[in-house]
Amino acid sequence: MKFLLVTSVMASTSSVAAQDNTEIAFAKSVLASVQAKSIAENREYCGYLGRDAAGRLASGPSIRGKRDECTPVWPDALEVLASWHTHAGYDAGAWSEVPTVIDIEADEEEGIDGYVATPGGRLWYVDTTDMVVSQLCAVRCMQVDPRFVIGSEGEIETSYTYRQLLAREAEGD
Numbered sequence: 001m002k003f004l005l006v007t008s009v010m011a012s013t014s015s016v017a018a019q020d021n022t023e024i025a026f027a028k029s030v031l032a033s034v035q036a037k038s039i040a041e042n043r044e045y046c047g048y049l050g051r052d053a054a055g056r057l058a059s060g061p062s063i064r065g066k067r068d069e070c071t072p073v074w075p076d077a078l079e080v081l082a083s084w085h086t087h088a089g090y091d092a093g094a095w096s097e098v099p100t101v102i103d104i105e106a107d108e109e110e111g112i113d114g115y116v117a118t119p120g121g122r123l124w125y126v127d128t129t130d131m132v133v134s135q136l137c138a139v140r141c142m143q144v145d146p147r148f149v150i151g152s153e154g155e156i157e158t159s160y161t162y163r164q165l166l167a168r169e170a171e172g173d
């Protein structure tokens, strides 16, 4: 996914406010609410989540993107903690089951973390403090594209470092 460049410098709260169970549950519910249409329409959906003025978790607007990119709208009313996006529908020619190098680089650039849902129903956490992506829950833990073929991208590890993501994508070229 691609992001607009955001010029505002975010406070350094994202590393302190590393993922906690409440945030994970919230991110999962936001992604679950768009996963069905993301699969049916074969479009990414994306947004940001954070805390509102009262400290409650909230999501900014949900944006409908393209098959392989989505540009969320920065919600000025929130203290943004993370981006979230889906990976659209299953595509035998695309690598969709793992967050991409672009995904983690975009979050890092903005000083936030990220959550990604895949057509195979995996939920990933993009940690830009440690530069690692890890599965919060495994294949089929969210709604799955009925066309999804398990194993079509080979073995999917439970986590990848940034370097491993670079290597994975280099192999796939």
Ligand SMILES: [Zn+2]
Binding pocket: 001, 085, 086, 087, 099, 100, 103, 116
């Ligand atoms: Zn992505």
